[in-house]
Amino acid sequence: MFFPYDSAALTPQAQVQLEPLGRALQERALRAHRFLIGGHTDAAGEPGYNRKLSLARARAVRAHLIEVYGIAPERLLTYGWGQSRPKDPVRPLSGLNRRVEVALVAPQAWLSPEHQRTLMGTPARWLAKETACSDQGLYDPRRLAVLDLDDFAAAPTALPCQSW
Incomplete structure (x- = not known):
């Protein structure tokens, strides 16, 4: 899911995008597994600020999954990569780079x-x-x-x- 510029707030669209993930994480087959929620930013701004912003984005997704879907907090790890791993490296200021991704650990x-x-x-x-x-x-x-x-x-x- 993607985020507006300089924001860690979940948009209504992001909340809709999280629904399939939240439902999947509730399933018995996935209950014993942990997931890494990684936040990212575009290249605008200072790297230190972007690192904090990306972590705030990851934490916002984690909090939503815990509060809305009842996912156990210990199953959801967070990390903020800032601007270091753009999705669209050719366009470092692209909105595609302002995102959160989830991976299995x-x-x-x-x-x-x-x-x-x-x-x-x-x-x-x-x-x-x-x-x-x-x-x-x-x-x-x-x-x-x-x-x-x-x-x-x-x-x-x-x-x-x-x-x-």
Whole structure:
């Protein structure tokens, strides 16, 4: 969903766009899973301000999903990327860049033996960071190209137990 310039307020249109997501997150099949809500901005303004604005956008979506659809807060992680990951890099001031995107953060138990073997080939710095999260069972599946879940076209997600 997209946001007006310099705003983190959910528009009526954004609330309508959130309905299918909210309903899906209520489904039994998804109840045990966590999701990353990532906020973004266009390139207007200072990077520090845009980072805060993008986080406010992600938090607004999270709050809406919790309040309207009763989604458990611990299932929804937020992060603000500011202007660093534009959807339309050719037009950095485009409204397409003012958005929030949602991605699945899968527990390691989801990984097939093949994917687990792929993880063993992960660069040491990533593996060390993942080990710090092992007690929480979190793993960002976007590190494995075969899963192709990177709808942010971004680097791996920093999990709550990590500091990159």
